[in-house]
Amino acid sequence: ETLANQIAAGEVVERPASVIKELVENSIDAGASLIEVKAEQGGKRLMQVVDNGHGMSEDEASLALTRHATSKIHTAEDLFRIATLGFRGEALPSVGSVAQLELATRIEENADGVALTVMGGARQASKRLAMPVGTRVTVRNLFFNTPARLKFLKADRTEANQIMELMQRFAIAYPHVGFKLSLNGKEVQHYRAVADESAYVERLGAVLGAEFIPNCMEINSGDAQMRVRGWVGLPTLNRGSASAMHLFVNGRWVRDKVVTAAVREAYRDLMPRERFPLTALFVQVDPEEVDVNVHPAKAEVRFRHGQSVYGLLRRTLAEVLHGMGA
Numbered sequence: 001e002t003l004a005n006q007i008a009a010g011e012v013v014e015r016p017a018s019v020i021k022e023l024v025e026n027s028i029d030a031g032a033s034l035i036e037v038k039a040e041q042g043g044k045r046l047m048q049v050v051d052n053g054h055g056m057s058e059d060e061a062s063l064a065l066t067r068h069a070t071s072k073i074h075t076a077e078d079l080f081r082i083a084t085l086g087f088r089g090e091a092l093p094s095v096g097s098v099a100q101l102e103l104a105t106r107i108e109e110n111a112d113g114v115a116l117t118v119m120g121g122a123r124q125a126s127k128r129l130a131m132p133v134g135t136r137v138t139v140r141n142l143f144f145n146t147p148a149r150l151k152f153l154k155a156d157r158t159e160a161n162q163i164m165e166l167m168q169r170f171a172i173a174y175p176h177v178g179f180k181l182s183l184n185g186k187e188v189q190h191y192r193a194v195a196d197e198s199a200y201v202e203r204l205g206a207v208l209g210a211e212f213i214p215n216c217m218e219i220n221s222g223d224a225q226m227r228v229r230g231w232v233g234l235p236t237l238n239r240g241s242a243s244a245m246h247l248f249v250n251g252r253w254v255r256d257k258v259v260t261a262a263v264r265e266a267y268r269d270l271m272p273r274e275r276f277p278l279t280a281l282f283v284q285v286d287p288e289e290v291d292v293n294v295h296p297a298k299a300e301v302r303f304r305h306g307q308s309v310y311g312l313l314r315r316t317l318a319e320v321l322h323g324m325g326a
């Protein structure tokens with residue numbers, strides 16, 4: 001069991017940011033409106049994610065640490081219509097097999113919470129504790145029992161940067177959730193929850209920089225089967241790295257060739273080749289139209305009708321870029 005979890009961990013848990021990604025996705029799936037993340041030494045020494053979601057009962061928490069225990073998929077059919085972010089039931093046991101993990105959680109019905117601990121795959125006795133409704137996951141000493149993998153981690157600062165980029169993506173995709181990030185005890189990001197859609201650009205400005213708001217245009221086109229929405233920066237507002245293009249498919253941040261190619265093609269004659277437009281783009285397709293199961297870390301998707309997605313984006317962007325006088 002521990003070995004199987006460590007093998008799964010090899011796919012899901014690449015670095016501190018991938019642990020935090022799984023934990024924050026769980027918090028979002030649990031309906032949290034505030035998610036606080038802490039990391040020390042680039043996450044290598046400590047990572048903690050605290051949410052105010054619905055929490056788990058002791059039985060649910062215990063099950064959550066068991067491989068392939070997901071409360072989100074019930075039949076094989078469901079695998080083809082994934083609406084929640086998590087679905088494999090692999091994250092918590094994988095992390096628990098390569099680190100020291102404490103899962104503390106409380107549901108509204110109970111006056112107390114419960115804390116479960118796993119050390120390199122071995123379960124310890126559970127404890128009651130006083131805590132607000134929600135879940136707190138603490139991960140210490142990542143890869144302490146797999147030195148070969150520990151060696152592959154980058155400098156603390158590099159790992160910390162990955163965590164900051166990750167949290168920015170969450171902030172863009174989930175404006176109704178408040179996010180805080182502290183690194184080595186110092187708060188480095190605080191995105192307040194945005195109450196309604198009209199305030200969304202405030203969140204975008206907070207993440208992408210204040211100059212984005214007066215220098216971007218909104219796009220929104222398509223139909224119930226396939227829609228592209230988002231905000232695209234003027235060609236003058238470009239960056240030297242592809243990470244300037246924030247792309248989401250059904251709420252999930254992705255690296256996708258089809259979407260990237262459509263965006264770059266639209267801006268092709270408007271900025272130097274090595275520059276990238278600042279964008280926050282959301283492609284929404286029928287869950288049956290996209291396979292999110294391509295990669296365990298879920299950063300890649302496969303569209304059933306990639307050409308249609310490409311075409312819609314390309315046409316929509318051409319229209320607004322033309323409107324910008326470009």
Ligand code: ADP
Nearest residue numbers: 026030064070071086087088089090091092135
């Ligand atoms: P998955 O997200 O793929 O279902 P995980 O291993 O990430 O698998 O989590 C296992 C289960 O634990 C989830 O299905 C969910 O029921 C529960 N869980 C995990 N994290 C939380 C959380 N922060 N709040 C409430 N429930 C959680």
Ligand code: MG
Nearest residue numbers: 022026086091
């Ligand atoms: Mg999960």
